[in-house]
Amino acid sequence: MxxxxxxxxxxxxxxxxxxxxxxxxxxxxxxxxxxxxxxxMRYTLPPSHPGQVIGLLGGSFDPPHAGHLHISREALKRFGLDRLWWLVSPGNPLKEQGPAPLGRRMGAARALVDHPRIDITDFEAQADTRYTAQTLRALIRARPGVRFVWLMGADNLAQFHLWQDWREIMNTVPVGVLARPGQRISARMSPAARVFDHARLGARQCHRLGQMDAPAWCFVNVPMMAISSTHLRQSGAWADATQK
Structure with a gap:
């Protein structure tokens, strides 16, 4: 230049x-x-177009499992999403121990997902972002006009105030929170929930979440499957599966 x-x-x-x-x-x-x-322009991202509502489910997916797929289907239905992207992260800044290699986790996620509206991406590695706020900034620059919705579990909402630039996240995109039955009260008492209580949508409005301007967030109860990445790692099933 x-x-x-x-x-x-x-x-x-x-x-x-x-x-x-x-x-x-x-x-x-x-x-x-x-x-x-x-x-x-160099990023390799799933297909999208302006005006589309895309949910973002971030995580290490170490390993990915049927529970991730279950909450993804629920999010598509409950929040009125057009598509949903799994953002397979290089690592979690809040976890001391690193995950399995990114390529292994990406391959396992692609092998698991069989839904036509769920895509897998390693965007965080491509954009070299470490924190969610950074990722959202980069995504919005890369895909202007797309309406992104950040998705997380109620356990993440409870510690959301520890995330870097968490207020910026809430003010940038709508947030959909998926909770196990019984988690609702504790999560709603979290610092982030109290600060943004004025922006919470009622249960009957959750299907409109993607059309709302931030800050906006919604809580839905979702029956969870009795499976977790931690359990799979501790049981050795993840290591056994990757050695086959």
């Missing part, structure tokens, strides 16, 4: 020996945005 000094010199200096400060700032802003757009 040509520098402003080069452009200025080739065009003639006129009354100034160097570009005015206002032009320097404008050129800097332009090149920064152009570089960001160029990076966005």
């Amino acid at each position: 040509q520098t402003l000094a080069g452009i200025w010199q080739s065009a003639g200096q006129g009354y100034f020996r160097k570009p005015p400060e206002i032009l320097i700032r404008a050129f800097s802003l332009y090149t920064t945005r152009a570089a960001g757009n160029e990076r966005a």
Whole structure:
């Protein structure tokens, strides 16, 4: 990309020996945005189009299992989503021990998912983002016009105030919370739930979540399957499956 000094010199200096400060700032802003757009074009993402409502289920998926698929189907139905993306993360900043290699987890997720409206992506690794707020910024730049909805369990809502830039997340996209029966009261007493109580939708409005402007969030009770990634790792089933 040509520098402003080069452009200025080739065009003639006129009354100034160097570009005015206002032009320097404008050129800097332009090149920064152009570089960001160029990076966005390099991302490999599932198909989408402006106006589409896409739920984002982030996690290590270490390993992915039928429970993830179950809550994904429920989220599609309960929150009125057009599609749902699994954001398989390189790692969880709140966990001390790292997950299995990303390629292994991506392959297992693709082998498991058989739903036509659920896609798998390693966008966080592509964009080199570590925190959810960073990921959302990059996604919105990469797919302008798409209406994203962040999805999480009630256990995550309980510690949501520990996430980096958690207020920004709530003010950027609608949030759908999926809770096991009995978790609702404890999660609603969390710091994040209290701060954004004014933005909570009633149960009958949850299907409109994707059409709402942030901040907006909704709580739904979802019967959960008796399976977890932690249990699968501890049982050795995840290690056995990947060695076959």
